[in-house]
Amino acid sequence: MSKPIILTGDRTTGPLHIGHYAGSLRNRLRFQSDHEQFLLLADTQALTDNAHDPAKVRRNVIEVALDYLAVGIDPARTTICLQSHLPALAELSMLYLNFVSVARLERNPTIKDEIRARGFGRDIPAGFLCYPAAQAADITAFKATVVPVGEDQAPLIEQTNEIVRRINAVAGSDVLPEAKAVIPKSGRLPGIDGEAKMSKSGGNAIPLSASPDEISAAVKAMFTDPMHLRVEDPGRVEGNTVFAYLDAFDDATEEVEELKARYRRGGLGDQAIKLRLNDILQDLIGPIRQRRAELARQPDYVLDVIRSGTERAMLRTEATKRDVIEALGLFLL
Amino acid sequence: MSKPIILTGDRTTGPLHIGHYAGSLRNRLRFQSDHEQFLLLADTQALTDNAHDPAKVRRNVIEVALDYLAVGIDPARTTICLQSHLPALAELSMLYLNFVSVARLERNPTIKDEIRARGFGRDIPAGFLCYPAAQAADITAFKATVVPVGEDQAPLIEQTNEIVRRINAVAGSDVLPEAKAVIPKSGRLPGIDGEAKMSKSGGNAIPLSASPDEISAAVKAMFTDPMHLRVEDPGRVEGNTVFAYLDAFDDATEEVEELKARYRRGGLGDQAIKLRLNDILQDLIGPIRQRRAELARQPDYVLDVIRSGTERAMLRTEATKRDVIEALGLFLL
Numbered sequence: 001m002s003k004p005i006i007l008t009g010d011r012t013t014g015p016l017h018i019g020h021y022a023g024s025l026r027n028r029l030r031f032q033s034d035h036e037q038f039l040l041l042a043d044t045q046a047l048t049d050n051a052h053d054p055a056k057v058r059r060n061v062i063e064v065a066l067d068y069l070a071v072g073i074d075p076a077r078t079t080i081c082l083q084s085h086l087p088a089l090a091e092l093s094m095l096y097l098n099f100v101s102v103a104r105l106e107r108n109p110t111i112k113d114e115i116r117a118r119g120f121g122r123d124i125p126a127g128f129l130c131y132p133a134a135q136a137a138d139i140t141a142f143k144a145t146v147v148p149v150g151e152d153q154a155p156l157i158e159q160t161n162e163i164v165r166r167i168n169a170v171a172g173s174d175v176l177p178e179a180k181a182v183i184p185k186s187g188r189l190p191g192i193d194g195e196a197k198m199s200k201s202g203g204n205a206i207p208l209s210a211s212p213d214e215i216s217a218a219v220k221a222m223f224t225d226p227m228h229l230r231v232e233d234p235g236r237v238e239g240n241t242v243f244a245y246l247d248a249f250d251d252a253t254e255e256v257e258e259l260k261a262r263y264r265r266g267g268l269g270d271q272a273i274k275l276r277l278n279d280i281l282q283d284l285i286g287p288i289r290q291r292r293a294e295l296a297r298q299p300d301y302v303l304d305v306i307r308s309g310t311e312r313a314m315l316r317t318e319a320t321k322r323d324v325i326e327a328l329g330l331f332l333l
Numbered sequence: 334m335s336k337p338i339i340l341t342g343d344r345t346t347g348p349l350h351i352g353h354y355a356g357s358l359r360n361r362l363r364f365q366s367d368h369e370q371f372l373l374l375a376d377t378q379a380l381t382d383n384a385h386d387p388a389k390v391r392r393n394v395i396e397v398a399l400d401y402l403a404v405g406i407d408p409a410r411t412t413i414c415l416q417s418h419l420p421a422l423a424e425l426s427m428l429y430l431n432f433v434s435v436a437r438l439e440r441n442p443t444i445k446d447e448i449r450a451r452g453f454g455r456d457i458p459a460g461f462l463c464y465p466a467a468q469a470a471d472i473t474a475f476k477a478t479v480v481p482v483g484e485d486q487a488p489l490i491e492q493t494n495e496i497v498r499r500i501n502a503v504a505g506s507d508v509l510p511e512a513k514a515v516i517p518k519s520g521r522l523p524g525i526d527g528e529a530k531m532s533k534s535g536g537n538a539i540p541l542s543a544s545p546d547e548i549s550a551a552v553k554a555m556f557t558d559p560m561h562l563r564v565e566d567p568g569r570v571e572g573n574t575v576f577a578y579l580d581a582f583d584d585a586t587e588e589v590e591e592l593k594a595r596y597r598r599g600g601l602g603d604q605a606i607k608l609r610l611n612d613i614l615q616d617l618i619g620p621i622r623q624r625r626a627e628l629a630r631q632p633d634y635v636l637d638v639i640r641s642g643t644e645r646a647m648l649r650t651e652a653t654k655r656d657v658i659e660a661l662g663l664f665l666l
Contacts, residue, residue, distance in 0.1 A: 012664075047663075055662045057663065084424075084664060087424055089421075093427055094377060094423045094460065095377075096457075098460035098461070099384055100461050101455070101457060101458055101459065103457070123429065124434060124435045125432070126466060127431035127432075130430055130432070131461060134427065168445075171592040270588045325417075328416065328427070329388045330376065330390065331345075331391040331415065332393050333636070333639065333640055333643060
């Protein structure tokens with residue numbers, strides 16, 4: 001019985017942070033044992049809203065690859081590959097655009113939200129509107145059936161499956177499998193300022209390369225309960241970033257629950273919980289930072305990982321392209 | 334001094350007809366001596382409004398290639414290549430979609446007209462809306478500077494050049510040349526029923542493989558002046574399909590002008606001008622039909638032409654893709 005195929009990846013727009021660690025990287029470490037895992041360095045997709053700054057997209061290919069390797073992604077068990085160097089993804093994207101209407105893309109809730117968030121207004125780049133078809137190409141080119149996504153991205157998988165069903169209908173055979181969205185149980189980690197979205201550009205992220213001082217400073221600045229002024233006051237746990245992080249990273253779940261109870265009652269200061277979180281984050285990020293720095297001194301090794309992963313991915317995606325062309329009965333020289 | 338590069342081609346949705354001969358094939362025969370000419374068998378573009386019928390698109394790859402060779406396109410001087418087998422075209426298309434807004438595509442007059450003509454309504458396939466970006470990829474991948482198009486297609490070249498200017502601006506160098514639309518002096522040949530558009534699906538075309546009987550029948554059925562009932566009546570030349578065809582195919586221009594004058598005065602019957610046209614079309618199509626039939630018996634030769642042309646085109650388009658990636662400073666493994 002072959003392992004289920006899983007596809008994930010990251011736009012190469014910046015180094016990854018502990019929000020990525022909590023939301024996806026950690027799960028990917030587990031997936032490598034029981035799934036055939038492909039990780040896409042999504043530089044092509046990154047361009048859909050960064051076409052004005054290709055240098056950023058290029059630079060972060062290596063940064064994201066370093067993050068993958070530093071957290072423990074094992075290139076012998078996970079295929080790390082570069083989206084822009086897999087022509088079948090572009091070819092399938094262009095094909096799939098014929099199987100989805102403009103109106104359907106515009107109705108996609110994820111796209112609607114993201115268009116709003118990016119303030120594109122009337123000037124939505126066509127590539128951005130079309131990226132759900134490109135994502136369908138990514139997923140199906142690997143014949144991935146498992147796709148971990150945030151809750152807000154689930155409509156993209158539904159869109160992928162609509163395209164899959166249309167292709168299969170015209171082909172008269174199930175040449176492509178449908179994919180299942182796997183939404184992680186843990187919600188999204190807030191930024192250190194308590195904002196829902198942690199991002200480098202928002203200045204509220206802790207990168208995986210953070211120094212001990214940067215970690216301490218971030219924890220010190222972390223948003224808690226603004227009404228919790230004195231240690232003896234009752235405090236709020238909900239919306240308290242420190243507790244959100246303890247929930248995400250502290251393995252001693254029962255102790256955390258006790259701390260929450262004490263915090264709610266009053267008598268537990270922000271400093272105490274921040275000290276605890278600081279220790280945990282130092283322990284988590286310390287080894288990652290160290291491996292990352294070592295790897296950064298071996299650029300040839302990192303390039304080799306990307307190159308050999310991309311070659312492996314090439315075989316897979318070219319085979320799928322051929323399958324689709326044959327199933328649809330298109331011309332094959 | 335190197336020859337200017339010219340790109341043209343045809344969607345592979347049906348065999349070509351004498352409308353294509355008058356409007357483009359004839360010019361291409363001339364271009365092969367003083368231009369570096371690429372002819373695209375546009376199967377990918379054909380799918381943008383034929384995704385439901387891939388078999389038709391496949392079948393007509395060979396039909397169109399046969400038409401090219403039959404009229405005298407010389408594969409030693411013109412590169413005949415297959416769009417779907419040139420991955421750089423899809424890759425550049427996806428890239429260019431980031432350099433054009435959805436609103437701009439929707440404003441394109443050609444796209445607007447074609448959407449109306451096809452009756453897509455709200456269900457425009459995304460691939461159809463995006464095809465100007467794909468066409469920009471085709472043109473620029475060959476670094477073509479000369480693009481013969483019908484008058485109604487000129488806005489597509491303007492769109493291509495807008496994308497070129499944006500790419501060059503982000504790259505900070507003129508990595509891509511702008512293209513010039515060349516609009517043939519002879520207007521579009523009407524269908525035999527007098528309708529503006531000749532098409533196989535409209536049943537008003539004379540295919541390049543037409544038999545002598547089919548040619549005669551088409552000329553007999555040809556639309557003239559419905560008010561010109563008796564030979565001695567004055568007749569109208571404008572909107573008279575037989576004269577439109579004589580203008581397109583009869584080299585004895587002065588004689589044709591005299592015939593027009595006589596027809597206008599009265600005293601020249603439809604039968605006489607139709608006889609003349611029939612002779613001309615039999616002489617034109619006869620040798621084409623014959624060569625076409627011979628070539629159709631050598632499918633391996635035709636495939637070889639497409640294969641070697643596509644290989645040549647591959648080198649060219651991959652080189653351009655690399656140029657663009659380097660100029661934009663994107664990642665290159």
